[in-house]
Amino acid sequence: MPFEALNVGLIGAGRIGRVHAHNLTHFIPTADIGCVADERLGAAEECARENRIERAVADYRAVLDDPTVDAVMICSSTHTHARIIEEAAQAGKHIFCEKPIALSLPAIDAALAAVDRAGVKLQIGFNRRFDPNFSRVRDAIVGGEVGQPHLLHIISRDPSPPPIAYVKVSGGIFLDMTIHDFDMARFLIGAEVEEVYTAGGVMVDPAIGAAGDLDTALVVLKFANGVVGTIDNSRQATYGYDQRVEVFGSGGAIRTDNDYPNNALLSDAHSVRRDLPLHFFMERYTASFVNEINAFVDAIVNDRPAPVTGVDGRAPVVMGLAARRSYDEGRPVRLAEVEAQPTPRG
Amino acid sequence: MPFEALNVGLIGAGRIGRVHAHNLTHFIPTADIGCVADERLGAAEECARENRIERAVADYRAVLDDPTVDAVMICSSTHTHARIIEEAAQAGKHIFCEKPIALSLPAIDAALAAVDRAGVKLQIGFNRRFDPNFSRVRDAIVGGEVGQPHLLHIISRDPSPPPIAYVKVSGGIFLDMTIHDFDMARFLIGAEVEEVYTAGGVMVDPAIGAAGDLDTALVVLKFANGVVGTIDNSRQATYGYDQRVEVFGSGGAIRTDNDYPNNALLSDAHSVRRDLPLHFFMERYTASFVNEINAFVDAIVNDRPAPVTGVDGRAPVVMGLAARRSYDEGRPVRLAEVEAQPTPRG
Amino acid sequence: MPFEALNVGLIGAGRIGRVHAHNLTHFIPTADIGCVADERLGAAEECARENRIERAVADYRAVLDDPTVDAVMICSSTHTHARIIEEAAQAGKHIFCEKPIALSLPAIDAALAAVDRAGVKLQIGFNRRFDPNFSRVRDAIVGGEVGQPHLLHIISRDPSPPPIAYVKVSGGIFLDMTIHDFDMARFLIGAEVEEVYTAGGVMVDPAIGAAGDLDTALVVLKFANGVVGTIDNSRQATYGYDQRVEVFGSGGAIRTDNDYPNNALLSDAHSVRRDLPLHFFMERYTASFVNEINAFVDAIVNDRPAPVTGVDGRAPVVMGLAARRSYDEGRPVRLAEVEAQPTPRG
């Protein structure tokens, strides 16, 4: 092993950055965080204190300039991802970057080109691939347990919508929320999507519509290998986070249910019932966040391919742009159209 | 009650006709079958013998001419439905007719006009409305248990495809198989569908494709009240008959599972498992067939509206024609288009 | 087949008698009821009318004297069972008798001796053996799916206690309610019980205790083949009828759940839940009542052994007497003790 322990620089000490900091510190014996950066220096310092990180800085460039840093984790605001990827690649650092790389294809392509030139590893933070339920489904498909896949369904509903202020800068539901499901679709089926068709609307909160976005969406996916799939999104499920998939194939079907805080079943004079599912992604996807960082560190330390590549980061953005165009124009949209003529938003 | 016992004439003694004959004889104390007709006289006679029906004839007109017959059940071949409806209506008989009324809108419209003129009751055999699982979902929606519906999913997969000879005369998957799901969609949501979009293909058997049909379909439904839904159809699920629905709304969600021959759960060194679901519609929908005939008899005897009307029989045919056009042309199709210009097939 | 259709005489037109009458009339094509007797002649006549039975009488001896009657079903009060069995056997009729044969071993033994002398068939009404869930468990054991059985658990709870007047004449919880579970235990394990130990008490209603009975019981069973089992009884489960079993063995385990009126699962802001189980035995064991009569008719018509014999009717009474003695004396009681010295109650 060429590394005693991988030295990771953390860029961004917000919610997800601190989750990664905790996991790296406590569960990944082969890596240490040597430095944490956040433009809000106080946040960086608090994160450093919590995780016994030696150095906290405001400017991420200090992380990139540190020759002892082997790899960076980019957990800053979305609009900074592409630029920092480019700079980190130029600095020769391996890169883990939260999704999405960017909301614009030229920005993504520039970032990926820089990574290619530098020959560093890049992993995108599609953590759900590392969830035990979904990885079991992927294993079933790869292992032939359901035969040749025919149909795919993804249900992905949030417990409640984000603040309107966030909705306005989020890139819209398809690039903010569905993007995880686009990745899940590609991951499970192992093929590219060629065409999408979107139905949906504003059913949860008119303010989301006023902000130019949808809150309820149904996206049909046509894959290159003939599989047809759907994604069902809502910004508000009263019963909490609803995250399920089903794959049907020539040999059978596999489906997952939600995860719950306990499995107790209560029967009384009214009903037979259980408690609500784990409320949101921090509870539901706890294990996946550890697993993805483990995979990232392993890819570097053992020089294996990153399990979620730059291409995997780009494709869902194309799908998101196509899904929005389909919704706006009320027709199926081929991804090739978006490649030929990205939207201004993109 | 104006009837001592309703005198029903059965037209068609094939598989479904005999199911109805058995149910009427054994479970519906307020009705009797006085006569059964089948162009294969032997079939009529066997049905009569099994159910202690006094009279068996080859020509259904003998049933219509019998002044003691109050109502007829039309269980003959699809291509005869519309004509017999017209004749039965002219004869002043109340009518139960298996789905579909016809594969052509003009034929349907002529039949419904005859029913209207005669003032008789007409009920269409969409038995799944009377299944305890689906009627529980409908009750939840009507009772506000899931709030305002937003999204609907129907899974409807057969255990194995019908013979190719049947496929060729079936009217295609949308009018033969999906038609039940189109009805279920309207029944559950309680609103009309305005537009459909179809994806799918030939994934099970190329011979089905060679016959001009699909075997795997995904239909998106846009309802007039804004609800968006999907129907998932396959002609072949290795694990048997797969019949489930899910409705998601502002207040929550409700979903059904399959029915099973038993609920035993076996754990051994390999897995935790149960037996396969009830294999096909005769096993799965047993109760629904009794319930629908009960409702038909009740509608006549107590002069209530039929619970599944001629309009309910017509709408799914329009949806089926639109779904096929959508598949052929690769675009969403509004039902109004089909009304304006029915396909030649129709 | 020596019988065109088996001619059955029904003795007792109370609740369970009428269930059998309906099932025989509508589901068993190989048998007819030629006569029904009930000391309340009106009840017999109403039953006859409902099921098109030609003859209704007050005195069951008229049934026994009818030479056209092949078999009788004894559904009268418990205290008449043993005597009518003897008389029916002497009259050469095959016999189906509701449980228990009697509450006293000498009475049972006299009845069984009469059956033996007459060489007629006798089947006892332990309908639960014919329930699809429990028969699936039995199949698993016979088929070796759980290996050699080690442990057995039976949960059997009623939705609410019977009237105190009934409790007083019922023979007590062990002979009235647990008797079904004693039979289930022998049926599933396929071996005899040698010793029982009972714990329990009066937890539901002090009036049951005042009547000399328990309402909550836990019975431990030691089988001759080494299996150890438990029976859990309560006279009152707020959520309805609770009927489950579990068998654990060297190769695995199998367990059953309750049956439900539908399988819809509702998620809202409070819980994920389903409707209560089927409320009581008429709903839960509907299929088993048809199946057991089918088996009885089949045993006679095809001259096969009755599937639930006189010995099967006697053994649970011994177990019930032993269970009560164990409870009274606070110690394990071997069944051989009861055989040697039946209680006065017995």
Added chain:
Amino acid sequence: MPFEALNVGLIGAGRIGRVHAHNLTHFIPTADIGCVADERLGAAEECARENRIERAVADYRAVLDDPTVDAVMICSSTHTHARIIEEAAQAGKHIFCEKPIALSLPAIDAALAAVDRAGVKLQIGFNRRFDPNFSRVRDAIVGGEVGQPHLLHIISRDPSPPPIAYVKVSGGIFLDMTIHDFDMARFLIGAEVEEVYTAGGVMVDPAIGAAGDLDTALVVLKFANGVVGTIDNSRQATYGYDQRVEVFGSGGAIRTDNDYPNNALLSDAHSVRRDLPLHFFMERYTASFVNEINAFVDAIVNDRPAPVTGVDGRAPVVMGLAARRSYDEGRPVRLAEVEAQPTPRG
């Protein structure tokens, strides 16, 4: 808070000791391990290295002599527990001790007396109380969700028996395995057990019988408040670790299922199935081990009562001794008997 961070000394660096070391180091910010002792010094050193513990020693007395140590965790062999508790109490250390305190009541009583004299806190390692499923059941009982408890069932089966060498020194199934279930019974019902009755035998491996032990046990518990319960134990469940409880009461019932590595449900031509449950206690009770240490640290730091006391550690040993006596003598045994005359084994 009187402690900056609680300084914990770990005694015993075997399997469970290392689990606690990891959890204390990574999940309990309010505590640090300052020293680890194991008579196998290498084990102590390895544990220290893994968890960045400053000091590793062979003799636990060095931990007790360290004035900076606030509390100790006793994870050494069972036969050392009572003695180290006494010494730690004399040294003024708060104490967490793995179960059982000892296999003999006089030894336990001496240890508890020392704790009382010293006024330190003592918590026993019954981690299952802190499992989310079982704590949910306890909450339901405390919160009145099932009314007044009547019946309790605990299923507790291991995936495979321990080595015979271990069986011989384990104290027997009741003190080694059932002891957890005895504690669970007291925890859930919140009352003391007064009498036990044991059935069971050697069904898994004759060598266990040859070692004087059982491998399959059924224990009936009579609680002081009238509740009746059962514990079902097997040393070998082919499908893995089987850990479930059910409590039935006047208002309803609550039951738990096993935990699984994922919730994917696979349907194919053979069955509808899922993967086996989490295999053994390290996987199944992961969270409970963290939770119990959290509770221990919290009890000291915030001067609250320990949630599992010395009395809680003693009672299951009495129950285990009584259960064995009941098995040996084939009769119910009151716990008062054991108190009056402990077995030589005890």
